[in-house]
Amino acid sequence: MPTKPQPIFPNERKILINLGERIKLARLRRGMSAEVLAQRSSISRMTLHRAEKGHAAVALGTYLRILAALQLQDDFNLLAKDDQLGRLLQDLELTKQRTQDV
Template sequence: MAKRTPPTRPFHARRIEALGQRLRTARLARGMTQSHLAERVGVDRTTIGKLESGDPATSLSTVLRVLSALGLDHDIDQIAATDPVGTQLAASQLKRPSSRPAARSQSAGSISQHATQPHSVAEPPPDRYALRASQKPPPMGGGPVPTPRSRGAR
């Protein structure tokens, strides 16, 4: 059963055919026959014919080996080496600092001083640190553990 190749758009088909013609021109300029090139690449002569006629089913591996056999593989590393569009898209998707207020004010009408500075790292108010310090657990292995007093005891 033959392998199935997805349909190729006309624009891409023309480009594949143009590549095939350029490879044929390069082969002929070097005085090589299709059979000789096929032998160097390790494929059948008909595969070289299909590649030169623009058959989209020719594998990328075969194209790369043909380019190498013709001495044209030096440009392969430049394909998609720089991608300014992709770089811009990736940069636009980076998370940016939020301009929302970091801490809510206790009164609904006033704006916190920390919330007026967008794109800055807001620190919690100092009283939050004090609250955390008072709730800190005792060090391990040291002293008795404080117990909460009941409401009835004074």
């Protein structure tokens, strides 16, 4: 029995749509057809179409394949790299521990 798709929030949907648009723009800048990019990414033409439209069901690994075929895989390493909130929370916890130790 197929699982029920999880709801996606509007801001998340917008992020996926923007990612898809940037992928399509990168493909067009390279003068690459959708068929060629799909082949180089080892995915179907329909999957590429879904990725370029920002469908939530497209797997993260698929995006990595597409970015690699466009020679943009280094951009993938930037995801969640700068965790400002996590660092702030960690600093607050460390400060709290120091004041308790004194």
